[in-house]
Amino acid sequence: MPNRYPGIELATRIVMKNLGIELVDMEGASCCPAPGAFGPADLFTWRVLGARNLSIAEKKGVDVLTVCNGCYKTLYEVNQDLKSDPELRERVNEVLRPLGYEYNGTIRVRHIAEYLHRDYGVEKLRGAVKKPLEGIKVAVHYGCHLMRPKLRRELGDSERPHLLEDIIEATGAECVEYKDMMICCGAGGGVRSYDLALSLTLTHTKIKNATEAGADCMVNVCPFCHLQLDRGQAELKEQWGVYYGLPILHYSQLLGLAMGIPPKMLGFEAHYVPVDSFLEKLKGII
Amino acid sequence: MSELEQMEEKPTQRAVFEVIRSSEFDPEFAKVVASSGADEIVQCFQCGTCTGSCPMGRVSAIRTRQIIRMAVLGLKKVLATDELWHCTTCGTCYDRCPRDLKVTEAIVVMRMLAVREGHIPPNLARIVGYVYQYGHAVPINEEIRNLRKKLGLSELPPTTHSYPQALESVQKAMKATSIYETVVERGKPDRG
Numbered sequence: 001m002p003n004r005y006p007g008i009e010l011a012t013r014i015v016m017k018n019l020g021i022e023l024v025d026m027e028g029a030s031c032c033p034a035p036g037a038f039g040p041a042d043l044f045t046w047r048v049l050g051a052r053n054l055s056i057a058e059k060k061g062v063d064v065l066t067v068c069n070g071c072y073k074t075l076y077e078v079n080q081d082l083k084s085d086p087e088l089r090e091r092v093n094e095v096l097r098p099l100g101y102e103y104n105g106t107i108r109v110r111h112i113a114e115y116l117h118r119d120y121g122v123e124k125l126r127g128a129v130k131k132p133l134e135g136i137k138v139a140v141h142y143g144c145h146l147m148r149p150k151l152r153r154e155l156g157d158s159e160r161p162h163l164l165e166d167i168i169e170a171t172g173a174e175c176v177e178y179k180d181m182m183i184c185c186g187a188g189g190g191v192r193s194y195d196l197a198l199s200l201t202l203t204h205t206k207i208k209n210a211t212e213a214g215a216d217c218m219v220n221v222c223p224f225c226h227l228q229l230d231r232g233q234a235e236l237k238e239q240w241g242v243y244y245g246l247p248i249l250h251y252s253q254l255l256g257l258a259m260g261i262p263p264k265m266l267g268f269e270a271h272y273v274p275v276d277s278f279l280e281k282l283k284g285i286i
Numbered sequence: 287m288s289e290l291e292q293m294e295e296k297p298t299q300r301a302v303f304e305v306i307r308s309s310e311f312d313p314e315f316a317k318v319v320a321s322s323g324a325d326e327i328v329q330c331f332q333c334g335t336c337t338g339s340c341p342m343g344r345v346s347a348i349r350t351r352q353i354i355r356m357a358v359l360g361l362k363k364v365l366a367t368d369e370l371w372h373c374t375t376c377g378t379c380y381d382r383c384p385r386d387l388k389v390t391e392a393i394v395v396m397r398m399l400a401v402r403e404g405h406i407p408p409n410l411a412r413i414v415g416y417v418y419q420y421g422h423a424v425p426i427n428e429e430i431r432n433l434r435k436k437l438g439l440s441e442l443p444p445t446t447h448s449y450p451q452a453l454e455s456v457q458k459a460m461k462a463t464s465i466y467e468t469v470v471e472r473g474k475p476d477r478g
Contacts, residue, residue, distance in 0.1 A: 040401060041465055043395070095463065193413065201345040202374070
């Protein structure tokens, strides 16, 4: 997120400040590391580096908040694995202790979407919206690792969830149903870097279906999905000669607009698909 | 000509009847898969819900049920297949498995075993190399540095990018496990 879409970082920082939630930086944190793109290289190392990141937050005595499904999967599941398996925790700590880190299992890992939904509350969120995005049609993209695997989450049904719809509709926007809404963006599991053309087939399906359903934009909660859905449209144009131009927004950016934060502070210039037409639609609102 | 012979005449059907000889079964491999975190897949009753649910299966030759079956039988050649790397780990098969088997996790375990056998996709080596070198799978670039400054963010995020000592601890951790030797070193020629 900070190295490709800094606008998502800034939007998150501003939005959370406005909601009265203090964010604390995890100085010296590394990549989570990526569950699908890094994990298969060695699952033990994946857990060691994940635990190192968790220990930084533990030292500060704060829970971890992510704005990314991939980080959520890694940090949530590593936390879960190490909390429940003392032997594994010890093996991980044997690597970390000489480096000045120790995992103790004292904190929780949260995703901004489920945090806002379950802890902050949808009604309160609606109250924080200054410019309701009325008339805006949003295609929801959950991504995979927020809700799945459901047996390793506590967020309920992953087939027809409503968690994101609830917090998106709190902004005043309307969610539109589209075919294959719950499928992957195509990027996960390292597929984007393993076989770009293959990954783009899923991206195309999603973007096409959302466009046909009349969406004004697609909202995600993961910078990696964001990259695939946004840059992927430029790649589809280049490689397949098809272009949809569907603006892609991270939820923090959408909420930012609804809170009246000027678009120029939301980092849209890093986007491959221009959001100008979308902002044009918001003209009377923001 | 019997019905079976007629079907075998059609080239498209031939692959369906690929003969697998029991001499190809490697019980040791099946044990390694089981002991590496995919022990429960022996319970798979081959219903095919995974394959039917797989979004990538619509566009790729990946057949999740087949991957699981090959692992259970001890068919080590599954590790050399391209399709093993087509899974986006979306978890739909895991969520829909009537036996609640951790299907997606089993695939990741098999990828890890493939890496240990030397089947290291260049992209995996590159990403692990980036994490070793920068602490990030996606390191910063000049353009984003400028955008961060323009937005009023710190030019570098408060991560390993800003703390060299923290990066060093990541590198030491990676050297303390097997990953440096198996992936970073071996993967180097492919890094671009």
